[in-house]
Amino acid sequence: MLGLNKKDATLLGVVAVLVIFAPFILNPFPADSAMAQFNAGYPDLMQRFVIFGIFAVGFNLLFGLTGYLSFGHAAFLGVGSYSAVWMFKLLSMNVIPAILLSMVIAGLFALLIGFISLRRTGIYFSILTLAFAEMSFRLAYSVLTPITNGETGLQLTLEDPRILGQTATESGGIPVTNLFGLEMRSTEVLNLGGWSFQFNNGYYMAGALLLVAFYISIRIFRSPFGMMLRAVKSNQQRMNYTGLNTKPYTLAAFVISGMYAGLAGGLMASMDPLAGAERMQWTASGEVVLMTILGGAGTLIGPVLGAGFIKYFENIFSKINEAVLHSWFHALPDGLENAIVWVFEHFVGSGWHLTLGLLFMLVVTFLPGGLVEGGQRLGRLFGRKKDAEEKTATQSTPAE
Amino acid sequence: MNNKLTRRGLLKTGAVGGAGLALPTIFTSGASAFTNEPMGGTVTLGFNVPQSGPYADEGADELRAYQLAVEHLNGEGDGGMLNTFSSKVLEGNGILGKKVEYVTGDTQTKSDAARASAKSMIEKDGAVMITGGSSSGVAVAVQGLCQEAGVIFMAGLTHSNDTTGKDKKANGFRHFFNAYMSGAALAPVLTKMYGTDRKAYHLTADYTWGWTQEESIVAATEALGWETVNTVKTPLAATDFSSYITPILQTDADVLVLNHYGGNMVNSLTNAVQFGLRDKIVNGKNFEIVVPLYSRLMARGAGENVKGIFGSTNWHWSLQDEGSKAFVKSFGTKYGFPPSQAAHTCYVQTLLYADAVARAGSFNPCAVGEALEGFEFDGMGNGKTLYRAEDHQCFKDVLVVKGKDNPTSEFDLLEVVEVTPVEQVTYAPDHPMFAGGALGSCNPGA
Numbered sequence: 002m003l004g005l006n007k008k009d010a011t012l013l014g015v016v017a018v019l020v021i022f023a024p025f026i027l028n029p030f031p032a033d034s035a036m037a038q039f040n041a042g043y044p045d046l047m048q049r050f051v052i053f054g055i056f057a058v059g060f061n062l063l064f065g066l067t068g069y070l071s072f073g074h075a076a077f078l079g080v081g082s083y084s085a086v087w088m089f090k091l092l093s094m095n096v097i098p099a100i101l102l103s104m105v106i107a108g109l110f111a112l113l114i115g116f117i118s119l120r121r122t123g124i125y126f127s128i129l130t131l132a133f134a135e136m137s138f139r140l141a142y143s144v145l146t147p148i149t150n151g152e153t154g155l156q157l158t159l160e161d162p163r164i165l166g167q168t169a170t171e172s173g174g175i176p177v178t179n180l181f182g183l184e185m186r187s188t189e190v191l192n193l194g195g196w197s198f199q200f201n202n203g204y205y206m207a208g209a210l211l212l213v214a215f216y217i218s219i220r221i222f223r224s225p226f227g228m229m230l231r232a233v234k235s236n237q238q239r240m241n242y243t244g245l246n247t248k249p250y251t252l253a254a255f256v257i258s259g260m261y262a263g264l265a266g267g268l269m270a271s272m273d274p275l276a277g278a279e280r281m282q283w284t285a286s287g288e289v290v291l292m293t294i295l296g297g298a299g300t301l302i303g304p305v306l307g308a309g310f311i312k313y314f315e316n317i318f319s320k321i322n323e324a325v326l327h328s329w330f331h332a333l334p335d336g337l338e339n340a341i342v343w344v345f346e347h348f349v350g351s352g353w354h355l356t357l358g359l360l361f362m363l364v365v366t367f368l369p370g371g372l373v374e375g376g377q378r379l380g381r382l383f384g385r386k387k388d389a390e391e392k393t394a395t396q397s398t399p400a401e
Numbered sequence: 402m403n404n405k406l407t408r409r410g411l412l413k414t415g416a417v418g419g420a421g422l423a424l425p426t427i428f429t430s431g432a433s434a435f436t437n438e439p440m441g442g443t444v445t446l447g448f449n450v451p452q453s454g455p456y457a458d459e460g461a462d463e464l465r466a467y468q469l470a471v472e473h474l475n476g477e478g479d480g481g482m483l484n485t486f487s488s489k490v491l492e493g494n495g496i497l498g499k500k501v502e503y504v505t506g507d508t509q510t511k512s513d514a515a516r517a518s519a520k521s522m523i524e525k526d527g528a529v530m531i532t533g534g535s536s537s538g539v540a541v542a543v544q545g546l547c548q549e550a551g552v553i554f555m556a557g558l559t560h561s562n563d564t565t566g567k568d569k570k571a572n573g574f575r576h577f578f579n580a581y582m583s584g585a586a587l588a589p590v591l592t593k594m595y596g597t598d599r600k601a602y603h604l605t606a607d608y609t610w611g612w613t614q615e616e617s618i619v620a621a622t623e624a625l626g627w628e629t630v631n632t633v634k635t636p637l638a639a640t641d642f643s644s645y646i647t648p649i650l651q652t653d654a655d656v657l658v659l660n661h662y663g664g665n666m667v668n669s670l671t672n673a674v675q676f677g678l679r680d681k682i683v684n685g686k687n688f689e690i691v692v693p694l695y696s697r698l699m700a701r702g703a704g705e706n707v708k709g710i711f712g713s714t715n716w717h718w719s720l721q722d723e724g725s726k727a728f729v730k731s732f733g734t735k736y737g738f739p740p741s742q743a744a745h746t747c748y749v750q751t752l753l754y755a756d757a758v759a760r761a762g763s764f765n766p767c768a769v770g771e772a773l774e775g776f777e778f779d780g781m782g783n784g785k786t787l788y789r790a791e792d793h794q795c796f797k798d799v800l801v802v803k804g805k806d807n808p809t810s811e812f813d814l815l816e817v818v819e820v821t822p823v824e825q826v827t828y829a830p831d832h833p834m835f836a837g838g839a840l841g842s843c844n845p846g847a
Contacts, residue, residue, distance in 0.1 A: 033441075040525070043521060043524040043525040044524050045517060045520040045521050045524050045525075046521060046525070049517070142607070142636065143607050143634060143636065151607060151608055151609075152512075152538045152607060152608030152609070152637055153512060153537075153538040153541055153542065153563075153608055153609045154512040154513070154538070154542055156541075156542070156545055156568075157545075158838075159838075159839050159841060160837075169841075172842050172844075173839075173841045173842040174548070174549075174841050174842060174844055175548075175549070175841070177549065186549070186550075188524075199524070273516060273520070273546070275512065275513070275516060275542060275545070275546075277511065277512040277513040277542070279511045279512070279513050279514070280513055316517070316518075316521055319506070319507055319518075320504065320505070320506060320518075320521070322505045324468075350452065350505075350507070
């Protein structure tokens with residue numbers, strides 16, 4: 002189907018089912034139960050799951066296939082966001098032109114940075130991309146304030162021209178982002194017993210784009226072009242000695258990957274029309290590296306899993322505060338309760354980074370192939386032998 | 402490999418895809434009059450404060466104040482300012498009989514992160530009001546979000562003119578004072594102390610608050626005869642200001658104005674003192690340092706260096722009116738130390754919101770907004786205060802403070818030099834520093 006072999010088609014199908022039914026899957030607990038704390042099925046977080054999924058899938062096209070570790074990918078995401086917000090300010094609130102422009106601008110930006118950075122490999126390439134990203138961040142943060150509105154972030158106002166749209170709605174508000182009239186932020190709520198499931202237009206649009214992005218990524222993985230990129234990863238010198246110029250291939254991969262990031266940035270702005278400079282900071286670039294490695298670099302599904310994992314931690318664990326902990330352990334004697342809460346509060350709330358760091362350490366030490374490897378091991382443990390053989394085939398083993 | 406596009410395959414894909422696209426539209430939403438209308442016996446408020454980053458100290462204190470306010474609203478504790486508040490509709494049984502619950506989030510002092518955490522509080526936890534924050538950039542961003550989402554935003558510590566100026570929103574309200582008021586209150590005191598022929602050099606945090614504060618202080622001091630030698634922007638994330646201090650020594654400036662707040666100010670002031678600026682004599686006059694926006698938390702961070710340095714503040718715990726005394730007492734009983742100005746403004750905002758809901762008889766943001774607009778109250782620590790309808794800014798007296806020369810305790814670091822009356826800091830809603838924005842109309846969402 003669609004030029005995919007059976008295994009890839011199944012994988013795409015699984016991702017599609019996950020995306021479509023995410024509002025159910027991510028909301029396993031009734032809304033008024035104590036466990037509702039761990040529900041992740043609300044529009045903002047679901048949008049983040051798929052948007053960062055796209056970002057990580059794109060990053061994996063570069064890192065997973067060519068082995069080039071870019072430490073400045075957030076710059077493309079930021080550029081994409083700024084382009085999209087400017088489109089909302091100047092042209093119209095329809096998301097299509099905004100997303101197209103964000104991809105084009107991010108692609109051009111990637112072409113420029115890639116052309117310079119790809120002159121070097123290994124750690125020097127990483128440092129170069131990091132330097133460019135930091136430069137972009139500084140520019141956005143202060144020098145280019147007229148374009149980016151500095152630290153406050155670029156926002157829509159009631160005075161924006163919006164040539165093809167309306168400057169303000171009849172009721173005097175800022176119009177909302179839409180897809181030909183379908184409002185991105187509008188959500189339908191389905192109440193079933195104690196559960197309430199939220200279906201958000203913006204999420205489904207981003208989800209559809211994730212499927213397209215994922216499909217293109219599969220095709221690239223399986224194409225001769227993808228094979229060439231893998232060859233670059235395993236031994237670039239040998240390829241050069243055989244008289245093959247690898248730079249056009251790596252540059253193409255870099256630009257494609259940058260456009261994925263631009264798409265993610267454009268989508269972020271479409272869901273919430275604000276672009277802040279922090280999106281381009283090196284910590285944001287580091288985050289996508291973490292997502293990819295945590296999920297499994299070089300695998301198809303890994304980056305999506307990693308993105309979901311990190312975003313879940315960032316949004317759910319960071320919300321558990323001292324009061325919540327006390328309510329969990331209030332059955333215990335006072336002294337014990339306070340001691341346990343004291344220990345746990347360092348790992349939740351603002352300390353969620355600590356938990357993430359520990360988990361990352363464990364994953365990298367014991368599951369170098371990321372969550373995907375964890376899944377495979379479980380599969381081998383419980384599944385039939387045939388399954389295990391098949392699964393290794395769907396995944397390209399990292400060369401190093 | 403079967404990679405042909407078959408008719409059957411296409412039909413199958415189309416059907417699945419079509420079903421997927423249709424899915425979100427076949428359900429109807431539950432009918433509620435506005436976003437997150439509280440249905441059960443509880444109402445959820447969202448406290449969005451910085452728990453990491455340069456303003457984490459302020460954030461922690463804000464959270465303490467919110468917890469105290471929730472206790473008092475629910476009728477626990479000693480009631481604090483509810484006893485001194487001029488409006489008496491709150492009875493200590495929650496808001497409109499609904500028990501107050503809260504959720505917290507970390508703004509990280511980043512617009513993006515703050516919006517994400519506010520969004521999750523609105524979409525997931527059903528918060529009907531968002532409050533908090535210790536940065537104007539964040540306040541402006543979150544205020545915009547609340548306007549779109551249709552919930553009330555009660556700003557925490559935000560001092561930029563823009564929050565109720567060019568970025569004002571119908572759903573947003575600010576109790577804290579602003580940069581213009583600081584300038585108007587501080588400039589006369591400064592010229593009285595240091596003379597009218599001073600040359601000022603500004604170091605300014607590079608974001609909306611820094612810009613408007615610099616603009617306000619420059620305008621206010623220049624109107625009284627001062628000269629501005631130079632203004633330099635410093636990044637918010639900077640921790641070492643040495644490279645910004647050394648160029649000052651090359652100029653003939655004799656006053657340094659630090660438009661910094663929180664950890665920024667602690668570091669820049671410490672650097673300035675280390676470079677010996679305060680012992681310098683320029684143009685035959687003592688070199689002076691001014692910190693226009695002061696807080697006790699900053700004074701504690703900067704230690705010895707704040708002695709004798711002038712600034713302005715929204716509120717100070719040593720004030721002797723009934724409201725302040727009641728608040729300091731209940732805060733001190735619970736936490737063992739006096740509250741900061743950030744804690745005060747957040748506590749007051751929560752009470753003001755609850756009071757407005759009670760007076761309006763509804764949680765609907767439009768009704769609450771109407772109840773707050775033009776509301777005059779007293780007994781909240783700042784004397785007689787007005788929530789102006791035109792820009793949703795509170796107008797009240799401003800305190801000019803000085804770092805104490807002989808502090809008696811680690812909390813007794815500032816002394817109030819002058820209480821500038823509200824008339825002196827009031828401005829027209831269309832003042833040039835505040836022009837260019839519009840409230841728009843209130844948005845109840847849903």
